[in-house]
Amino acid sequence: MTGRRIRVGLDVGGTKIDAVAVDDADEIIGRLRRESGWGEHEVVANIVAAVRDLAAEAGFALDDVESAGVGIPGLVDADAGRVLHAVNLGVESLDLAVLAHERLGVDFRIENDVKAAALGAAVLRGITGSMAFLNLGTGVAAGIVIDGRIWRGSRGTAGEIGHLSVDPNGRLCGCGQVGCIETLCGGGALARAWGRPGALPVRDILDAAELGDADAVALRADLFRGAAAATRALVLSADVDRVVIGGGLTALGSRLDAGAREALRREAASSAFMRSLRLDERIETLPAGSPVAAFGAALVGAAESSKEIVSHG
Known part of the structure; x- marks a missing residue:
């Protein structure tokens, strides 16, 4: 070769x-x-x-x-x-x-x-214009690509939405703030809140929630609520055409995608403005291992x- x-x-x-x-x-x-x-x-x-x-x-x-x-x-x-x-x-x-x-x-x-x-996702998915790559893994972060160019912002922090506080009564984040998006849908934060041993704690949470475990149901709601909050933040701040979800939590498969879409629809129900953005139609989840x-x-x-x-x- x-x-x-x-x-x-x-x-x-x-x-x-x-x-x-x-x-x-x-x-x-x-x-x-x-x-x-x-x-x-x-x-x-x-x-x-x-x-x-x-x-x-x-x-x-x-x-x-x-x-x-x-x-x-x-x-x-x-x-x-x-x-x-x-x-x-x-x-x-x-x-x-x-x-x-x-x-x-x-x-x-x-x-x-x-x-x-983010750059890889834009090219592999054939996305032109603007997009955000939302990385849901141990932590939460995003990268933004506009017309084939990584957008950094003035100091390189564009996309650091994991540390955007959305719940003043929420859990303490490792960054020192309270109620950051990462405390809702970061794999590390969810595992700590779950507090039970397991190789894949977030998958265990979803499995237990489907069996009716009350703690798991609440954490599952946090996961989807956090993914929805991250999507809203990216669209409202940068008005990207598409939000592509990747990272380790894509191992959850269709449950993650469906849960995030449903949370976006439910939380937009009372707002004609939010409904007009059609956020649930602007997300896609990559297959695990992409x-x-x-x-x-x-x-x-x-x-x-x-x-x-x-x-x-």
């Missing part, structure tokens, strides 16, 4: 790296997962190993890799290629692009993971400088 133009994208999470190889037709030609590790040295080493392993598995040479992009949690300085305060990875300050380039000889670009996923984050990272890696305008072709 030598001589092909290959772009590599890596979604680096707290426990795993999801890596994809993308050809010049925007087709994913290889994908693998491996551990992300803990601490700056391990994170860099595992990113480098993931690229090498992906090349071996998909059958292309490292010389064919035109660019590599990394989506990673934390505060990202995309121009410098640096990530700060990625606490779930044990990273305080890491010049990731420079260090990875030194080991592989490949040009790297770095982006916040949710913003990269590669949008890694694919978006590959697009980021190939973007020119910091303009981040990506063709949908």
